[in-house]
Amino acid sequence: MDIKSIIERAVDESISAIAISDPLGKIVFVNNAFLRYLGYTSKEEVLGKFANEFWIPSDDQKNLIDSLTKTGSYIGELEAIKKNKSILKGVAQFSISKSISDEIQYIIFSFLESSHHKSISDSIHETENYYSQILDSISDLIFCKDSNFKITYVNKASADYFGIKKSDLIGTYDISENKQEFIEEYHKIDSFVFQDGKQVTIEKEPHLGKDGFVRYFNTVKTPIRNQYGTINELVAVARDITDSEDILGKLKLITEITSDYIYTAKIIEGEIIADWSSGNLSKIVGYSVEDILNIGGWIKIIHPDDLGIVGNRVSEILQGQVGVSEYRVLAKSGEVVWIRDYSKPLYDEFGKVSKLIGASKNITIEKEVETKLKESNERFKASLEASLESIYFLSVVKDNHGTIIDFIFNEMNEKGSKNLGVPKEELIGKRICELYPINLENGFFEQYKEVFLTKQPLEQDYTIPDGYYTPGYFHHIVLPTTDGIVIYNRNISDIVAKNKELESLVQVTNRQNERLREYTYITSHNLRAPIANILSLCNLLKDDPGDQLLVQMIESSAQQLDHMMKNLNELLTIEKDSNSLVKKEIQVQKEIQNLLLLYVSDKSHHTKIDVIIPNDLFLHTIPVYFESIINNVLSNAFKYISDKSIGYIRIEAKESGEFVILMITDNGIGIDLEKYRNKMFKMNSRFHPNIEGKGMGLFLTKYQIESLGGKIEVESQVGKGTSFQLYFPKM
Numbered sequence: 001m002d003i004k005s006i007i008e009r010a011v012d013e014s015i016s017a018i019a020i021s022d023p024l025g026k027i028v029f030v031n032n033a034f035l036r037y038l039g040y041t042s043k044e045e046v047l048g049k050f051a052n053e054f055w056i057p058s059d060d061q062k063n064l065i066d067s068l069t070k071t072g073s074y075i076g077e078l079e080a081i082k083k084n085k086s087i088l089k090g091v092a093q094f095s096i097s098k099s100i101s102d103e104i105q106y107i108i109f110s111f112l113e114s115s116h117h118k119s120i121s122d123s124i125h126e127t128e129n130y131y132s133q134i135l136d137s138i139s140d141l142i143f144c145k146d147s148n149f150k151i152t153y154v155n156k157a158s159a160d161y162f163g164i165k166k167s168d169l170i171g172t173y174d175i176s177e178n179k180q181e182f183i184e185e186y187h188k189i190d191s192f193v194f195q196d197g198k199q200v201t202i203e204k205e206p207h208l209g210k211d212g213f214v215r216y217f218n219t220v221k222t223p224i225r226n227q228y229g230t231i232n233e234l235v236a237v238a239r240d241i242t243d244s245e246d247i248l249g250k251l252k253l254i255t256e257i258t259s260d261y262i263y264t265a266k267i268i269e270g271e272i273i274a275d276w277s278s279g280n281l282s283k284i285v286g287y288s289v290e291d292i293l294n295i296g297g298w299i300k301i302i303h304p305d306d307l308g309i310v311g312n313r314v315s316e317i318l319q320g321q322v323g324v325s326e327y328r329v330l331a332k333s334g335e336v337v338w339i340r341d342y343s344k345p346l347y348d349e350f351g352k353v354s355k356l357i358g359a360s361k362n363i364t365i366e367k368e369v370e371t372k373l374k375e376s377n378e379r380f381k382a383s384l385e386a387s388l389e390s391i392y393f394l395s396v397v398k399d400n401h402g403t404i405i406d407f408i409f410n411e412m413n414e415k416g417s418k419n420l421g422v423p424k425e426e427l428i429g430k431r432i433c434e435l436y437p438i439n440l441e442n443g444f445f446e447q448y449k450e451v452f453l454t455k456q457p458l459e460q461d462y463t464i465p466d467g468y469y470t471p472g473y474f475h476h477i478v479l480p481t482t483d484g485i486v487i488y489n490r491n492i493s494d495i496v497a498k499n500k501e502l503e504s505l506v507q508v509t510n511r512q513n514e515r516l517r518e519y520t521y522i523t524s525h526n527l528r529a530p531i532a533n534i535l536s537l538c539n540l541l542k543d544d545p546g547d548q549l550l551v552q553m554i555e556s557s558a559q560q561l562d563h564m565m566k567n568l569n570e571l572l573t574i575e576k577d578s579n580s581l582v583k584k585e586i587q588v589q590k591e592i593q594n595l596l597l598l599y600v601s602d603k604s605h606h607t608k609i610d611v612i613i614p615n616d617l618f619l620h621t622i623p624v625y626f627e628s629i630i631n632n633v634l635s636n637a638f639k640y641i642s643d644k645s646i647g648y649i650r651i652e653a654k655e656s657g658e659f660v661i662l663m664i665t666d667n668g669i670g671i672d673l674e675k676y677r678n679k680m681f682k683m684n685s686r687f688h689p690n691i692e693g694k695g696m697g698l699f700l701t702k703y704q705i706e707s708l709g710g711k712i713e714v715e716s717q718v719g720k721g722t723s724f725q726l727y728f729p730k731m
Contacts, residue, residue: 018110037088135155136157182206201219313325325341407432451479455480587615620730663724667721
């Protein structure tokens with residue numbers, strides 16, 4: 001016997017008078033009790049007539065059909081008209097059945113004589129228990145609320161999800177452990193349902209489960225109206241979509257969510273025999289339930305490779321276990337169809353598994369996508385391992401307030417794990433800042449957070465110091481993802497080393513160019529004195545060719561000039577830096593006496609020069625710098641002797657700690673230090689415009705003595721003279 005026959009027999013044996021009409025009220029079905037109560041002998045006497053011919057409507061029932069289209073149901077007392085025109089008082093319940101498109105398909109009339117009122121109550125209670133068992137067999141969460149958001153009904157799946165008994169959950173307003181923002185959003189949507197009286201679908205509704213984790217549900221909330229059209233309650237059906245393992249097709253009239261099929265089956269002597277299924281079964285596999293029975297049962301169309309999976313699931317069902325299995329079936333067309341099958345065993349009054357209710361979904365497309373995704377992942381992994389960079393996939397870690405506190409390694413290539421010096425399996429799932437605090441110390445963690453929050457990529461070079469597994473120079477690119485970041489890391493130590501070598505060569509070249517500029521300055525500035533001296537002596541020699549003293553002075557000046565040129569040639573041979581300048585030991589007094597021979601002029605003849613330097617004072621220095629420094633200071637001393645007085649220059653030396661200090665003092669015209677102190681050693685600075693000069697001498701002097709590791713100091717008063725203290729390091 002098929003399910004349709006079972007339902008018709010059950011309706012015919014009901015003690016309630018039952019009639020079913022089309023949307024206009026034309027009767028298309030009545031049961032035996034209807035005929036018995038109203039005195040008819042056959043169904044043909046009633047079928048085709050309109051329902052309002054069989055009762056006397058009260059004032060509030062005159063527009064009952066119109067009222068039903070709005071409220072969906074009616075319960076109340078009613079006076080029915082029997083065939084012999086006598087009146088029968090009773091209690092009636094009217095309801096409508098709608099299609100998926102929300103159109104009225106049928107109107108169902110149920111009538112019971114008043115004397116059987118208690119039987120009605122018992123029947124209603126029995127019906128409630130029956131439907132409660134059905135609802136408890138559903139894996140979707142089903143619950144009802146009143147207008148104050150108090151829970152009035154839950155099914156077993158709801159209670160199991162929250163880890164609370166059904167009786168403890170009914171009467172509460174929500175789970176106290178649930179998040180407040182979730183509850184506020186529930187109540188906001190519930191209020192809309194009560195106020196507008198419309199069904200609402202929430203595509204992704206969060207709920208906190210008993211394990212403390214948030215899962216997401218596709219939820220449909222529908223208003224429930226009483227016989228007067230008032231909305232007193234709503235019913236909500238929620239389906240877990242967190243793992244995309246939707247159990248589709250269960251109780252379509254309740255959820256209206258799925259288009260796949262549901263089925264029921266009997267369990268007879270350990271064998272499962274399907275006895276009913278919704279229509280989509282034939283669309284998916286090409287067979288009806290009858291067809292499958294005729295070919296020997298469902299087992300005949302299972303893919304041979306998946307018989308073990310189905311066999312294991314059958315064993316679980318017989319043991320009373322709810323579960324989900326995935327397997328392939330061979331459709332009538334010859335195609336292979338993947339099925340995800342949810343099944344729940346039902347128990348008889350003796351506690352024995354006797355029936356089965358199930359819901360199945362065609363997941364062929366999902367499996368094809370899964371296969372393609374797997375192939376894509378394999379290609380991705382191959383590319384990942386072939387990459388020249390170390391690649392890391394990280395996801396964010398947040399605290400209870402939603403603040404990012406770290407990142408976790410999700411995936412990496414082999415090169416990435418080698419770069420960190422730790423096997424990949426020891427890194428996956430670990431926090432980067434806990435493993436490598438340097439990420440906090442050098443600011444990487446904050447940069448990574450910025451990339452994730454702003455979705456702006458980061459590209460930069462950085463250094464890993466000695467003491468870590470792979471010290472050196474690295475370049476990395478950090479890109480945002482939906483749940484974290486991905487880092488591409490490349491070792492550029494070789495490139496940096498080559499760049500440093502190139503930079504060093506550039507610096508050497510720059511220093512060589514600097515030495516050439518020094519050579520030019522010294523040549524143009526310092527050689528002017530001996531050359532001018534020789535020219536001056538030659539002019540004197542013309543007046544008295546036989547003056548041997550003049551000849552000796554010319555010879556001395558020429559020798560001094562030759563000595564200076566040799567020192568300049570040494571300066572030109574410098575290849576790298578100042579450490580390569582040749583330092584020699586010089587006798588300080590002798591070097592200064594030789595330099596004084598260069599100064600032959602009218603002023604020098606009338607200038608008293610005192611050299612107070614011990615004969616045994618030696619200095620380890622660069623001769624060309626020493627000559628240039630002393631020459632520049634002496635040149636200024638002679639140049640700025642006052643025309644109004646006899647010139648005097650005093651040169652003395654003393655030792656102080658690590659320095660030999662030469663003091664050159666004159667009684668010349670002096671310098672206004674209050675005015676010129678800050679410009680004293682600047683290039684092209686001149687303090688006496690009426691006296692010839694280029695403003696280079698003191699600039700060169702300061703540069704050269706500081707290059708030796710020494711320093712220069714000056715004291716001067718206008719009209720009284722100037723004193724220079726030259727500090728030469730002993731070593």
